[in-house]
Amino acid sequence: MSEHIKLFIPGPVEVRRDILEAQTQWMIGHRGKAFESLFARIQTKLRTVFYTQQRVYLSTSSGTGLWEAAARNCVSDDPDAGVLATVCGAFSERWADVFERNGKATTRLTVPEGEPITPELVEAALRARQADPTKKPFEAIAIVHNETSCGLTNPLAEIVAVVKALSPETLILVDAVSSLGGVKIEFDALGLDVLLTSSQKCLGLPPGLAFAAVSDRALAKAHTVRNRGYYFDFVEMEAFLRKNHTPATPAISLMFALDRQLDDILAEGLEQRFARHRCLAERTRAWAKQRFALFPREPYASDTVTCVKNTRGIDISALNAFLAQRNMHLSDGYGALKGKTFRIAHMADTTEADIAALLAAIDEFLGE
Ligand SMILES: *Cc1c(COP(=O)(O)O)cnc(C)c1O
Numbered sequence: 630m631s632e633h634i635k636l637f638i639p640g641p642v643e644v645r646r647d648i649l650e651a652q653t654q655w656m657i658g659h660r661g662k663a664f665e666s667l668f669a670r671i672q673t674k675l676r677t678v679f680y681t682q683q684r685v686y687l688s689t690s691s692g693t694g695l696w697e698a699a700a701r702n703c704v705s706d707d708p709d710a711g712v713l714a715t716v717c718g719a720f721s722e723r724w725a726d727v728f729e730r731n732g733k734a735t736t737r738l739t740v741p742e743g744e745p746i747t748p749e750l751v752e753a754a755l756r757a758r759q760a761d762p763t764k765k766p767f768e769a770i771a772i773v774h775n776e777t778s779c780g781l782t783n784p785l786a787e788i789v790a791v792v793k794a795l796s797p798e799t800l801i802l803v804d805a806v807s808s809l810g811g812v813k814i815e816f817d818a819l820g821l822d823v824l825l826t827s828s829q830k831c832l833g834l835p836p837g838l839a840f841a842a843v844s845d846r847a848l849a850k851a852h853t854v855r856n857r858g859y860y861f862d863f864v865e866m867e868a869f870l871r872k873n874h875t876p877a878t879p880a881i882s883l884m885f886a887l888d889r890q891l892d893d894i895l896a897e898g899l900e901q902r903f904a905r906h907r908c909l910a911e912r913t914r915a916w917a918k919q920r921f922a923l924f925p926r927e928p929y930a931s932d933t934v935t936c937v938k939n940t941r942g943i944d945i946s947a948l949n950a951f952l953a954q955r956n957m958h959l960s961d962g963y964g965a966l967k968g969k970t971f972r973i974a975h976m977a978d979t980t981e982a983d984i985a986a987l988l989a990a991i992d993e994f995l996g997e
Pocket residue numbers: 639640691692693694720773775776777804805806807827828
């Protein structure tokens with residue numbers, strides 16, 4: 630095996646050795662009994678992790694594939710309807726772009742990076758829509774729960790409450806790629822319609838799988854939408870899910886690892902897991918405020934990734950070269966924030982000792 634560099638980047642994250650090794654089981658066919666029981670076990674556990682009694686589709690793709698799925702299944706090509714895409718950073722902007730490139734009428738609600746999407750802004754956008762006689766209600770709203778590019782968590786429950794009150798027919802599509810499994814998100818209780826994530830972030834798996842809880846309401850909508858495509862068609866996924874199958878050959882090796890990791894996640898306990906993430910975040914934030922500053926407005930700072938404002942103007946590449954000698958690696962700022970910020974992920978199976986070692990190493994670099 631190659632040298633082990635511990636990853637503190639917001640995906641792909643560090644994966645435990647036994648999870649990596651779980652991928653090396655003998656191959657099984659995806660139309661046989663062994664697969665069906667693997668799929669069924671995984672489905673039961675995924676529903677627990679997503680807090681849903683509806684369904685969780687498993688996709689052999691990264692999370693981006695399920696962005697496309699949400700766009701193609703939940704929004705029609707009606708130019709007078711479409712999606713309200715909330716944008717608060719690089720990932721939410723990219724999801725808005727996915728809607729557009731799939732030919733969906735896309736209305737952006739954009740805030741500066743580091744600022745949250747507030748319920749007040751969503752309310753204003755929904756009211757403006759209602760006041761426009763040439764337009765129909767939004768078919769969907771898209772929200773990135775945890776904007777990984779700037780380490781910010783949006784107030785999801787408050788936003789959802791506004792949508793339910795003002796525009797109950799609007800489907801609520803949520804990207805929780807960098808939060809699901811690290812922060813509590815109750816799909817059924819919140820009344821969400823699509824909640825998607827990737828394997829390589831808070832779930833602590835290698836990249837290659839993505840998951841989406843999908844409501845009955847979203848599935849019913851998909852039946853009415855034309856041109857859903859093939860690979861990401863919810864109607865197709867549903868028909869196969871009912872037989873404990875996937876439409877095409879899935880990444881079976883990754884499913885072996887997932888089966889094992891979901892056991893470990895549930896053995897840790899979801900509440901305990903969320904508390905651990907919060908604890909690691911508090912520790913990292915306290916350090917960041919002492920040495921630098923937080924980039925996002927503090928009450929909205931993420932519990933899974935801390936985006937530090939580079940107030941000392943340190944060279945992030947030099948920092949990473951220094952950390953590499955200690956077998957650690959963190960993330961530079963994303964896009965326009967490169968050099969101006971750096972990011973420390975504290976998600977998945979990261980421990981207090983891991984974070985303590987990383988922060989001590991950065992202090993050594995700083996000469997603190
Ligand atoms: C990483 C990330 C994505 C992209 O996911 P992929 O699995 O790389 O396709 C989307 N949204 C957020 C918030 C992310 O952090």
